[in-house]
Amino acid sequence: MASSSSNIEERFKINSEMESAQFKDFAKEMIDYVSNYLENIRDRRVLPSVEPGYLRPLIPETAPEKPDNWEDVVTHWHSPRFHAYFPTANSYPAIVADILSGAIACIGFSWIASPACTELEVVMLDWLGKMLDLPKEFLACSGGKGGGVIQGTASEATLVALLGAKARAISLAKQAHPEWKDSDIISKLVAYSSSQSHSSVERAGLLGGVTLKSLKPDSSNRLRGETVEQAIKEDIEAGLIPFYVVATLGTTSSCTFDNLDEIGPVCNANNVWLHVDAAYAGSAFICPEFRYLMKGIERADSFNFNPHKWLLVNFDCSAMWLKDPSWLVNAFNVDPLYLQHDQQGSAPDYRHWQIQLGRRFRSLKLWFVLRLYGIENLQTFIRKHVALAHHFESLVRKDDRFEITEEVIMGLVCFRLRGKNEISENLLKNINARGVIHLVPSKINDVYFLRLAICSRYTETADIELSWNEIKVVANEVLSQ
Amino acid sequence: MASSSSNIEERFKINSEMESAQFKDFAKEMIDYVSNYLENIRDRRVLPSVEPGYLRPLIPETAPEKPDNWEDVVTHWHSPRFHAYFPTANSYPAIVADILSGAIACIGFSWIASPACTELEVVMLDWLGKMLDLPKEFLACSGGKGGGVIQGTASEATLVALLGAKARAISLAKQAHPEWKDSDIISKLVAYSSSQSHSSVERAGLLGGVTLKSLKPDSSNRLRGETVEQAIKEDIEAGLIPFYVVATLGTTSSCTFDNLDEIGPVCNANNVWLHVDAAYAGSAFICPEFRYLMKGIERADSFNFNPHKWLLVNFDCSAMWLKDPSWLVNAFNVDPLYLQHDQQGSAPDYRHWQIQLGRRFRSLKLWFVLRLYGIENLQTFIRKHVALAHHFESLVRKDDRFEITEEVIMGLVCFRLRGKNEISENLLKNINARGVIHLVPSKINDVYFLRLAICSRYTETADIELSWNEIKVVANEVLSQ
Numbered sequence: 001m002a003s004s005s006s007n008i009e010e011r012f013k014i015n016s017e018m019e020s021a022q023f024k025d026f027a028k029e030m031i032d033y034v035s036n037y038l039e040n041i042r043d044r045r046v047l048p049s050v051e052p053g054y055l056r057p058l059i060p061e062t063a064p065e066k067p068d069n070w071e072d073v074v075t076h077w078h079s080p081r082f083h084a085y086f087p088t089a090n091s092y093p094a095i096v097a098d099i100l101s102g103a104i105a106c107i108g109f110s111w112i113a114s115p116a117c118t119e120l121e122v123v124m125l126d127w128l129g130k131m132l133d134l135p136k137e138f139l140a141c142s143g144g145k146g147g148g149v150i151q152g153t154a155s156e157a158t159l160v161a162l163l164g165a166k167a168r169a170i171s172l173a174k175q176a177h178p179e180w181k182d183s184d185i186i187s188k189l190v191a192y193s194s195s196q197s198h199s200s201v202e203r204a205g206l207l208g209g210v211t212l213k214s215l216k217p218d219s220s221n222r223l224r225g226e227t228v229e230q231a232i233k234e235d236i237e238a239g240l241i242p243f244y245v246v247a248t249l250g251t252t253s254s255c256t257f258d259n260l261d262e263i264g265p266v267c268n269a270n271n272v273w274l275h276v277d278a279a280y281a282g283s284a285f286i287c288p289e290f291r292y293l294m295k296g297i298e299r300a301d302s303f304n305f306n307p308h309k310w311l312l313v314n315f316d317c318s319a320m321w322l323k324d325p326s327w328l329v330n331a332f333n334v335d336p337l338y339l340q341h342d343q344q345g346s347a348p349d350y351r352h353w354q355i356q357l358g359r360r361f362r363s364l365k366l367w368f369v370l371r372l373y374g375i376e377n378l379q380t381f382i383r384k385h386v387a388l389a390h391h392f393e394s395l396v397r398k399d400d401r402f403e404i405t406e407e408v409i410m411g412l413v414c415f416r417l418r419g420k421n422e423i424s425e426n427l428l429k430n431i432n433a434r435g436v437i438h439l440v441p442s443k444i445n446d447v448y449f450l451r452l453a454i455c456s457r458y459t460e461t462a463d464i465e466l467s468w469n470e471i472k473v474v475a476n477e478v479l480s481q
Numbered sequence: 482m483a484s485s486s487s488n489i490e491e492r493f494k495i496n497s498e499m500e501s502a503q504f505k506d507f508a509k510e511m512i513d514y515v516s517n518y519l520e521n522i523r524d525r526r527v528l529p530s531v532e533p534g535y536l537r538p539l540i541p542e543t544a545p546e547k548p549d550n551w552e553d554v555v556t557h558w559h560s561p562r563f564h565a566y567f568p569t570a571n572s573y574p575a576i577v578a579d580i581l582s583g584a585i586a587c588i589g590f591s592w593i594a595s596p597a598c599t600e601l602e603v604v605m606l607d608w609l610g611k612m613l614d615l616p617k618e619f620l621a622c623s624g625g626k627g628g629g630v631i632q633g634t635a636s637e638a639t640l641v642a643l644l645g646a647k648a649r650a651i652s653l654a655k656q657a658h659p660e661w662k663d664s665d666i667i668s669k670l671v672a673y674s675s676s677q678s679h680s681s682v683e684r685a686g687l688l689g690g691v692t693l694k695s696l697k698p699d700s701s702n703r704l705r706g707e708t709v710e711q712a713i714k715e716d717i718e719a720g721l722i723p724f725y726v727v728a729t730l731g732t733t734s735s736c737t738f739d740n741l742d743e744i745g746p747v748c749n750a751n752n753v754w755l756h757v758d759a760a761y762a763g764s765a766f767i768c769p770e771f772r773y774l775m776k777g778i779e780r781a782d783s784f785n786f787n788p789h790k791w792l793l794v795n796f797d798c799s800a801m802w803l804k805d806p807s808w809l810v811n812a813f814n815v816d817p818l819y820l821q822h823d824q825q826g827s828a829p830d831y832r833h834w835q836i837q838l839g840r841r842f843r844s845l846k847l848w849f850v851l852r853l854y855g856i857e858n859l860q861t862f863i864r865k866h867v868a869l870a871h872h873f874e875s876l877v878r879k880d881d882r883f884e885i886t887e888e889v890i891m892g893l894v895c896f897r898l899r900g901k902n903e904i905s906e907n908l909l910k911n912i913n914a915r916g917v918i919h920l921v922p923s924k925i926n927d928v929y930f931l932r933l934a935i936c937s938r939y940t941e942t943a944d945i946e947l948s949w950n951e952i953k954v955v956a957n958e959v960l961s962q
Binding site: 008009011012013014019020022023024026027028030031032033034035037038039047048050051052053054055056059075077078085088089090092094095096098099100102103104105106107111112113114115116119120122123141152153154155156159163166181182183184186187198199200202203206207208209252253308314315316331332334335336337338339343346347355356357358360373377380381383384387388391440441442443451460461 | 489490492493494495500501503504505507508509511512513514515516518519520528529531532533534535536537540556558559566569570571573575576577579580581583584585586587588592593594595596597600601603604622633634635636637640644647662663664665667668679680681683684687688689690733734789795796797812813815816817818819820824827828836837838839841854858861862864865868869872921922923924932941942
């Protein structure tokens with residue numbers, strides 16, 4: 001079985017095409033390429049003109065050859081002409097941080113697996129929490145149970161909070177009714193969110209195996225306290241167990257804000273876990289003038305937003321704070337010998353705070369971005385996007401053929417051509433077919449509209465005017481048909 | 482509300498410290514730093530000598546200043562003296578690919594969100610599947626339902642497969658018993674794995690809200706077909722519904738292999754979903770001489786291994802194949818208007834295949850690694866690690882004070898000092914306290930042992946001999962006390 005010691009190196013010679021010297025050359029070429037790609041992204045067709053399956057014939061069936069030209073087959077999310085979905089962040093400091101993270105390549109599932117990976121995350125989430133003026137119960141530095149963690153996506157944060165809430169609800173129900181089985185309790189559990197909440201909330205209910213009820217928001221598309229109260233009351237009367245509410249600050253369809261200040265007391269009074277999903281809009285709370293929109297946050301059990309959307313930290317970096325992570329840590333704790341270490345309990349072992357075991361050193365991205373931009377520039381970045389959205393809004397409002405369908409608060413403008421949905425559907429279809437700019441639609445109460453999100457950190461007034469002109473050109477065509 | 486168009490740029494000036502020119506300088510410095518870090522990693526103390534909470538006093542409470550010296554506070558996973566857990570991969574091609582991925586920074590949740598991101602993943606998973614000689618039912622190129630997807634971690638793959646299996650089992654039970662409620666069915670569901678399976682399997686049961694039974698492996702620590710058969714039979718007789726089995730190829734404790742060839746037919750005969758977790762050892766199946774260990778794979782419903790462990794692809798890249806992803810896609814499908822697109826159905830929308838919505842362009846790492854190493858060098862890399870493990874084994878076997886506790890098959894050697902557990906516990910404690918090398922322990926049937934994993938791509942015979950000498954020095958101390 002044993003190999004002769006002397007010649008392992010000789011017998012197993014790896015002829016890698018990339019050792020240190022080549023890596024330096026190649027990586028530096030890639031840096032130039034990446035910089036050039038981003039600096040000139042404005043000039044690229046935002047949406048590629050390809051069909052499903054286009055790629056397979058271009059590359060070999062099994063063996064490696066020359067790379068394709070990526071720029072032609074990628075949707076350019078960072079083009080100032082990309083206005084679909086919400087932004088995904090991208091900045092040079094974050095890219096450099098990821099290079100370092102890739103080289104250290106630790107898997108920080110426990111404190112000992114990489115102390116810096118855990119500790120920097122604890123401190124960065126405190127920094128970020130303070131930037132948003134989060135109540136101290138959410139911060140690790142307050143010395144209580146609370147603290148922050150980096151999740152991959154808001155979907156995971158919603159699911160993780162739901163699973164924590166489920167564990168708490170089962171525990172409370174068993175205290176009151178020791179004879180009840182888990183399956184009986186779970187079948188009675190009810191979660192709630194607005195019908196305007198993100199699709200991942202509904203999906204968290206499916207994945208978590210609990211009933212999630214969709215509640216009707218008010219005429220301004222905001223979920224209100226009395227709606228939640230009424231639903232909880234009816235379900236308790238029907239013998240069910242309300243246990244989890246998701247309030248959204250900045251919905252995906254139209255960036256509207258549920259009334260947290262009303263919903264919080266209702267949840268607290270009924271022992272219902274309140275999770276706040278501010279995936280996109282949360283970044284704006286670093287500007288004091290937007291914090292009125294998170295009024296009532298002190299009533300929440302967990303809060304989440306994505307620096308990887310609107311705070312110049314590359315994906316993935318979804319910041320989540322929990323007032324009491326012990327529901328998660330204890331409910332899903334498995335603790336094999338090979339993962340134990342002497343310092344357990346003195347610092348968080350983040351593997352208990354998430355779905356996965358492994359995790360990358362993602363707090364480096366926060367550290368680099370916060371240091372190299374500073375709070376002030378990040379605030380300016382947010383304010384500029386909001387100003388650009390208002391500028392686009394003003395252009396739309398000057399054209400009587402169009403209407404604005406939702407109050408513009410952040411970097412999203414919802415608009416449509418007046419009249420039947422079909423006209424706006426045609427408008428969108430033709431805009432995206434031309435490929436100069438890219439938008440996605442939404443629909444609320446059967447009213448179809450277009451969403452223009454300010455996505456790129458390169459977006460300037462001239463880009464907005466180009467986008468608006470493009471929309472007008474297509475509108476002229478559509479309306480003349 | 483509207484801003485004056487002319488002066489948005491003037492009003493919102495972002496004084497970033499890093500624009501294109503500075504990025505190029507900084508990133509290239511980082512490339513040099515990273516290369517230097519990796520090339521000299523052998524000389525760094527593998528485990529930092531810090532205590533929980535060490536970091537907070539070193540950096541400001543709220544505002545950014547100079548960075549700490551990372552090298553002193555990071556556990557160096559890529560040191561040839563790091564022998565804990567299993568390896569996590571790291572290679573220059575993967576780092577360069579991640580730089581590109583960071584710059585493109587698309588979020589490939591659907592085909593249209595970035596065609597190349599989806600299509601390259603489909604093709605790379607086919608390439609990889611062919612490299613392992615997976616049955617064609619798992620490959621997208623076969624034209625059937627099957628195909629591969631990149632998950633973040635093996636934990637997610639296990640959970641995703643469990644949720645797919647759960648959806649299938651509920652559907653089958655409802656066909657037979659239309660009057661049964663979901664909650665009744667779920668309370669009857671039973672999953673199984675060996676007591677030697679990874680802790681994330683148990684955790685998947687907890688997260689998925691189903692009973693997971695731990696089965697006893699045979700005297701060689703392998704889960705056998707008749708054990709599974711017996712458990713399923715008993716549970717069916719008790720009115721339960723067996724629905725999911727996880728077989729492990731290469732356990733974390735001792736890298737042993739469940740008898741897939743026996744377990745598969747039992748699962749198939751009972752309509753039980755068989756998931757194969759080969760997180761670490763799966764990479765070795767690119768070498769034909771190890772494929773006897775995956776005999777029977779054609780019976781599995783899903784298969785997973787982590788190129789980010791042992792195939793030189795940086796974390797995260799966990800490759801998963803499913804014969805029939807429709808159980809996942811349909812059970813957890815939520816389809817809001819803002820995520821729909823014209824090409825739906827012609828290509829996978831990977832958001833339906835995973836827990837999260839968002840996803841990075843991770844197939845670039847596979848593409849770069851497979852192209853720049855080529856299959857042959859990757860095979861050599863695997864074979865070299867195995868040879869190094871056998872070399873270490875031969876050194877241990879020559880010293881009568883020690884014993885090897887498990888057959889050495891891959892890059893893991895399980896060994897202990899003969900006698901009571903306490904002696905080996907002391908050995909490990911003293912080894913890790915000295916910080917020259919780093920190992921973690923495990924325990925099977927109350928026998929405590931040390932695990933030496935070959936982790937680094939820099940490991941050479943001389944490193945193994947240094948590690949062995951370090952172990953002997955500490956053993957001398959421990960045994961003389």
